[in-house]
Each structure stands twice: as C-alpha cells, then as structure tokens.
Amino acid sequence: MAGSTFGTLFRLTTWGESHGPAVGCVVDGCPPGIPLTERDIQEDLDRRRPGQSRLTTQRKEEDAVEILSGLFEGVTAGTPISLMVRNADARSKDYSEMKDLYRPSHADYTYQAKYGVRDYRGGGRASYREAVGRVAGGAVARRLLAERGGIEIAAYVLQVSDIRGEVDPAAVTRETVDANIVRCPDPVAAEQMIAAIEQARKDGDSLGGIVEVVARNVPPGLGEPVFDKLTADFARALMSLPAARGFEVGSGFASVLMRGSTHNDPFRMREGRVRTETNFSGGIQGGISNGEDILLRVAFKPTATIMREQQTVTTSGEEVTFRAKGRHDPCVLPRAVAGVEAMVALVLADHLLRQNTLNF
Ligand SMILES: Cc1cc2nc3c(=O)[nH]c(=O)nc-3n(C[C@H](O)[C@H](O)[C@H](O)COP(=O)(O)O)c2cc1C
16 A cells, blocks of 8 residues: 655655645655755756756746755754645646546556546656655755765766767766756767757657666665665666666676676775776675665656557547647656656665664
8 A cells, every 4th residue: 555655764755746736755764963955955856847948848847845844953853854845837727638538658547447536637646746755855865875975876868769878977977967958978979869859849759768877985785685685676766766667787688698707797906995897786786785886777668648649548438539738748868867866865875774773
C-alpha cells in the first residue's frame, strides 16, 4: 500500500497532485545543524521547472518554495522539514478532453484500473509535477552530503534519440551542464540534440534518451548487503521516476560484450589509498561503494502525450481516435536531470546515515 515514502533513515514523503492547490514533501531524519537556505532548494527546483527554455513544455510555473518547518536560524533543526510549492499555471481545461479517455502509454488507464477514480487533470501523481517534492527533498540531501562528506553529484543528458555526447564524467560541473538548454556538456552533440528535439516538436512527436549521473568523493563502504545494496537502491530510486525505462551502473549492458580480462578494474595503491585503475564497476562492488566515482545511467522513453492522432478507448469502452492538445515536453531529458540528481542524493544521504550507525 501507499508507496509515497522513500528511504530508511533519511526519509522523504512526497504529496500533492499536478492540479491541486500545492505539491511538496516532508523530509524526516535529516540530522540537525546542516546549513540550508531557501535558495539552495530553489536553485534545484528551477532546473525542474517547466517553461525554462524553448525545449520544454511552455507551462509557466514559478515553483517558489515555502519552508514550513524544520529550519531554525539557517540550519536544519533535526525535526521534520516540510517544503511546499503552490501550483499556479494549472489549465485544467486543457485536460478536459482526457477526462473520458485513456492516453496511450500514460498512466490514465492503470490509475483508473487501480483506484476506480482518477484525477485526469495533468496526470495527477503520475505527472513530473510530483517530482517537485523529490527535487526539494533532494536539495536537502545534497546539502547534507556536501556538508558532512564533501560528496557532489552531477547529472547530464548523455544521449537524445541516436545522438550521443562524448563526456568525461570526472570533469562535469553544473556550469558545463547548464551551459546549454538541453543540458549536455558536449557542445557539439548538444546542438544536434536541440535541433532533433525542435524537429520532433514540429512533427507533433517526441524523443527519448539517456541521463548519466556521477557522484564524486563517495567514501568506500556505503551500501547494505544483501537487499539494500547501493546498486539495488539506485535502481529502485531512479526507476521510480516517471518515463524511466532502463538503468545501468558502470559498464552496464555494454559489459555483456566484454571479457573479464578487460572488464576487471585492477587495484593499485595511490596516495596511501586503495584505488582502481579503471572504473567499469561504476564505483560499486558487491553493492558497496569502493571510493571511485559512482557512475549510473537512466534511459527515458519518448514523452507519451504527442500532438498526433492516436488510437485509444474511452472510459465507457468505445474505440476512438484523439489528438492531444495542452502543453507537453517533446523530450523529457533536459528536465529529468534535476530528478535524477535528487534521487541519487536521497539514496546516498540515506546510506551515509546508515553507515554511521555501524560505528555507533
Ligand atoms: C522530466 C519529465 C517530464 C515529463 N513531461 C511529460 C509531459 O509533458 N507529458 C507526458 O505525457 N508525460 C510526461 N512525462 C512522463 C509521464 O509522467 C509518464 O510517462 C507517465 O507518468 C507514465 O508513466 P511511465 O511512462 O513511467 O509508464 C514526463 C516525465 C519526466 C521525467
């Protein structure tokens, strides 16, 4: 039942629907004394926000965060942190056409089948608007990781459709990611991606792609064998994002074509520490971080709601065709970056706290 809470010690609950009065989250289990400002949270929310560029949905939402509890004099108080964002540009009438039918490959039919009642306006909890709570809570996790572990996380668009960037994960910064509107740090590939997304929008169609994410300065030892392996928790966290279709760690599916002799990461001593020469493991071995950069990838499908005639059925079982109106992302990738970073931050914050209980 339920399913709106994530994490064991650092726990996030998100709440709210796309077209209700507000969306938000409660973060419980954040230790006291972590410096946190509204601006830290707002900066991350602004990267999730619709209407940021010509590549995203043109819905205009300010997404101004309100901190309702859990902070005192600029630091976390150790009590539940409640964060809220009021919904603004909710044109429910854009969705009235979806009241009586199921959009192909969206969550309309399955929500109806499950609950027998469905908030058809903007996809309710299936909308990426729910991720406001994830991104706001993720910003708290990010501050904890930076403050207590010097851990930093950077996600970026690696691939859109068949256009793949060449990116050195070790060198990526938020500045290089946000240098262009598609959020790919390879400027040549970025231009091609932008052109492809604009063409798809003109065609009334949509494109998928891959977000890659790196976490640096993660200490060795995070992750709990056997069912709460770091790999397993990242997979669960990232596959819970809407439109996620695949997950990889390190060499991922490409490892299938390699042999052990080239895939193994040789150990070396560097500056008195155990290091690996290569990082096909993606920083995780046996479900536990090994101190190298953590490297993950998430595949996202092409946006379901497209501006083309499609075959579907109505809630009363009649076969019809329909063409969506409304304002939708022709490619979810540029805005998905914020959600991916948030989920990685939440997993690492949880495991950092869990690891510290070992030495209690
Ligand atoms: C960043 C982002 C933006 C999205 N924007 C839209 C959108 O504008 N229109 C749409 O139909 N789906 C959009 N989605 C995807 C739907 O939320 C998702 O496809 C739907 O909930 C069904 O879930 P599933 O695709 O995981 O099966 C978006 C997803 C993400 C990650």
